[in-house]
Amino acid sequence: MFSLEDILLAKSIAVVGASNNPNKMGHTLIKNIVDGGFEGKIYPVNLKEDKILGIRAYPDISSIPENIDLVVVSVPAFAVQDIIKQAGEKGVKGAIIISGGFKEIGNHDLEKEVLKTAREYGMRIIGPNCQGVNYTANKMCATWPLVKTQGSIGVVSQSGTIGATIELWAEREDMGVSCFASLGNKSDISETDFVEYFADDPNTKVVALNIEGIQEGEAFVDTMVRTSHKKPIVVLKPGRTAKGIEAVASHTKSIAGNDKIFSAFCKKHGIVRANDITEFYDFCKIAATSRKPKGNKMLIITSSGGAGIIATDTAEKIGIDIASISHELKRKLEDILPDQCVLSNPLDLTGDATAERYEKTLKAVMDDGNFDLLLTIFGDPIPGAFEVINKFKSNSKAQIIVSYLGGGDVEEQEVKLMNRNNIPAFPTPERAVKAAKALLEFKK
């Protein structure tokens, strides 16, 4: 029985169309598999070359002397079917077809024939017309661009670009992804297969799904509902306006469906919809690092009054409560903080706040603990911010969320440390508050 594992955990890959010419897709693909550190066997397939990137090449799949788990195909459309046949003969279980020139330009028949050939051999297909797959736990970057950081966001994306954007942002911030799968024409393997796989994948904590249209209604709905009980799911589904729906139809020849019904379905099952690519990333990040808080009372601690006000505005606008500070806590804070601090919520430690001042404050408020979400804003270059938060992270009843801004190089280093250690850090307070709201809405 085929499982996506056969593709994602492949131990040997043939790259058909591999090339030494850096302008060819087949070059990028094999180079990223090599540079990504893939530890299994790599077989370049190229009719004319003996070696690709210094690795022995073969004229066709049949000539490869060993077993192959996965073929990655980047050749003109007309040649694809024969390659799938060869791969089938060799007992290959999965193929990623990067090549375009199928359904998306009206070549429905060619796409059907390729699928039929694959089915004859029990082979499963991702694509055609897709941007490939990156499964970081297997160091298998069979896609572009090259992204290596292992994280726990499982991205399955109809749009290669949107999925790649998420993995690039996650890499830049040391968050990483567990998987990036781009589905293209979805002739065979669809988002349903990936969501199903992610549901039990130990490397994946959150499912990030970008779709334009849904072809197999019932299976999709069942899988989404089942998975929502196991892991948080974030969905970016454009085609929400009349013109957007037209654009969906032009792009992948699929039907965006009724947006209100889809929204209602998501709401009912604690699946969170992102409104844009930024939210898509932010919501995945908070789901990958944080647990669902018990309630929606937020305490804001900040070194920047201005940033604190923006956080407050955002919270009030989207329905997060600003916790009140008890008299006891206020008295305690008066004892430990300098005069210029503002002892309300937002609790303003002012611009000369050091990591030590944050630490004293966090200790005091944790002992009090009348809140579910603790937004800590670092609004200056404050070294040691990560260490302070890390100390309180595990023992805190409240979920700690960070916004770090105005901190230049210090900020960049501290934010990476935080993200790497499951402390979600956002570049603006409003993005942090919106992500906190999403966290409250997940079923799991």
Add this chain to the structure above:
Amino acid sequence: MFSLEDILLAKSIAVVGASNNPNKMGHTLIKNIVDGGFEGKIYPVNLKEDKILGIRAYPDISSIPENIDLVVVSVPAFAVQDIIKQAGEKGVKGAIIISGGFKEIGNHDLEKEVLKTAREYGMRIIGPNCQGVNYTANKMCATWPLVKTQGSIGVVSQSGTIGATIELWAEREDMGVSCFASLGNKSDISETDFVEYFADDPNTKVVALNIEGIQEGEAFVDTMVRTSHKKPIVVLKPGRTAKGIEAVASHTKSIAGNDKIFSAFCKKHGIVRANDITEFYDFCKIAATSRKPKGNKMLIITSSGGAGIIATDTAEKIGIDIASISHELKRKLEDILPDQCVLSNPLDLTGDATAERYEKTLKAVMDDGNFDLLLTIFGDPIPGAFEVINKFKSNSKAQIIVSYLGGGDVEEQEVKLMNRNNIPAFPTPERAVKAAKALLEFKK
């Protein structure tokens, strides 16, 4: 007669409280002035040290043998008045008082006395309790963090953190700022003075204003209206909800005012309000690089169908029209583009699009020209993107806006080139479309 020029174009600066101790603010300040490349004279003032950062130090202002244009003050609050007096005796025209401990903690009298002393000598004050000033054309980074890139966004910000965030983002993207001024308690010089200055400042193309409360209603309103006829103004004014208004009152003891009235005022005068820090930056960026289009018809060219759909959704949602493609243009595009391209709007060049394909397409659509805004989305690592856009930039009747995503290192390089050359490039299509909408709303 004092002008802000006396501060912003200072040729000699005394830093009172300058220190060799890297934990002191007075260290950061003088280090940033030095490392920022300030070309005038720098006089550290410190009672105990002979040299600060290797520069001869003086025990007090009076001992400095030459004229001083500007003093930057970072000493405890009780010592500030005497320093202002000394500076006044020496004929200094302007002071930036970083020190806190004044109005913001209830010391109204001390703040008034310092101001009174300054007035006796005709000296003007920025602060106290502020994050200082960076005027890049004068290489004068009398603030933190260190930011050097010269650009044309003039930032005046009640919140040091929010202003610093804008200049840091602008630096990272090679946009730069002309000025970052943090006002703190605004005992003397206010946003009105800066807006007035920016209106005629040749280094400033767009005014970026972050305020919480407005103290001097009439002068502010007059200046804003006058300036709106000369340059685009972007305002970030939080305190829009009840809890946000409370937070404003706690922070700077100022009154946020009626938000609806302020919005109506902005709308009437073509002053654009940003809803959050991200919009604040994006709207400034587009205003600094672009001209106001004649209408709101947008053509979207993309290599990513998914990103094109998101752009379309956003445009439709916020009231930008999706231009229709004429039959003539469609026929022309059929001749020059490969089969898989989707010849509608969004015009999808598909994932294997090269800079050359963009160039051919841009030429064809420019000849047709039935649109006011051209959103070009690069959704893959496409080298040469900048050069193509740069070719068409000046001769285009439509304003060209770029979104570049999913491109990794190639993207980073290309985006910097674009921003540096007045081509606004945004990391997501929705941010690009929202910025385009802001551009339509400026008076100027």
